[in-house]
Amino acid sequence: MLIFSQALINGITDGAFLAMIALGATLVFGVARFPNVAHGDFLTLAAYGTLWATGLLHLPLLLAAICGIVLTVIVGLASYALIFRKIADRPITCLIVSIGLALVVRDAILFVAGGDAQAYDLPVWRAWRLGGFVILPLDAYITVLSAAAIFAVHLLLRYTRIGVEMRAVSDDPSLARVGGVSPERVNIATWSVALALAGAAGILVAAKTLVFPDLGWTLLLPALAAAILGGLGSPYGAILAGMLLGLSQNIATIWIGDTYKDSFAFVVLIVALLLRPTGLTGRLEAAR
């Protein structure tokens, strides 16, 4: 029972991470029409940016985290302006190019910081005991922050003009343009939101585990699996699928061992694609 409850708690944290990452990737897919393989390495960039801000500028962690996110948004928007905007009409080229970008970002980090894992200087909190559960306060804070980030994106998509425009472009780009939506503005807004989400997720993951060069890459694949399960381009599908995958991965580790955690997401994905090609929410996005 203890193992199960622990898996449940880990599953909620992992699910929140995957939901954040998948949400960012699916938002970009919605407007740019390609799965961005470099999305994972933006997580890593934010984690290192935060580390550098604490180490070099001696900023407190919270302020450093903001620096890390800003750095990620700047680099990511630069990649959009210099690369993806120019080949926006060739989504498959975008996909291949994003792999190149992923290599460049990851190895630039490796070049600067080296391959050793590092950790943030976090205070140590005493674990909470609630009934049979042992909850680490750090996990709780991380989960609350992740949920808050996702909720903020929900509010943005639902209640702001730019959010409505983002959903409109994602649903039907030409119709949105006829309706007077500027594609450039929407693109920049969407990339910014997705990058900020990726940055926040990277820092939270690093706070829970460590800062290392493959941090984003290892999470990218299960997150992309979640984005597909949710139906590529569908934000709420991505959140739901991310949570479900995070939970099921961790519950499955009771039987299959920790090292297969990420592979499990893919087995689920392949089985799901065989049975129900349109994803959880059943949008007719791309399937036929």
Add this chain to the structure above:
Amino acid sequence: MAIQAGIYALLALSLNLQWGYTGLLNFGQVGFFALGAYGYALTTTSLGWPPALGVAVATLLGALAAYPLGLASIRLRVGFYLAIVTLGFGEIVRAVLVNEDWLTGGTRGIPIKRWFPALDPQSDKLATLAIILAALVLVLAIFERLGRSPFGRTIEAIRDNEDAARSLGKPVAGFKIEVFMLGAAVAGGAGALYAVSVNYLVPAQFVPLITFYIWMAMILGGSGSHRGVILGTVLLIFFLEGSRFLHDFLPDLPLLSQSRLSALRFMVVGLALILVPMYWPRGLWGRREL
């Protein structure tokens, strides 16, 4: 170096059949390669089968693994599903290789018997190289032939206009799955040759980077063209080996340690993957744009 070039050329040709001719996005080339290598290793060392049978098993394993992946994602219209599923497949294969050490030796690895133990190591290497080059010529001949056959024209038609091909009554998904399996079979066979040529297998040889190298070779040489792809592979090997030698000539600066140089090398590969498709979609010798 020539052995490595021959094996990479086989991988690049198989990817070119899938992407250059048919438009299938396979980012799991390394997974089929690894399956072939380990399939060969296990049948020839643990079961003691003859090498020829081992190569056949490796080829078959590649094709068999491709079937469910293709079935799951090729029926979907957007090629990205296959891209992500294959990317994940490569990582799953590596996870299995690391974890199931009762079968694969885990990170300790498996030693592979040489093909010509009677010869001294140098001649053994040359004989192995000759076999690899023969395999390359064979695959090239088959693919050239295939490219001119009705099958070849159909898959190119599917790549250029899927709806038109479908409206002419071509079973588009069936053709794509066949091509995917054929390419994966070649990658599996290349894995068997690789296993013999390196004499020792560990999971760390099968990182996703291999897939990206192959993509770079294909794009640089020009997708859709066999000659171009082989040229691209040769250039890739020259670059990889050349940059390794560079370290011996450079003074020992702390700024350029071994790990930094390798990071730099991967950055160049990444930059090539960004710039070539953007500004030079035909590559050096290609027949079609990306």
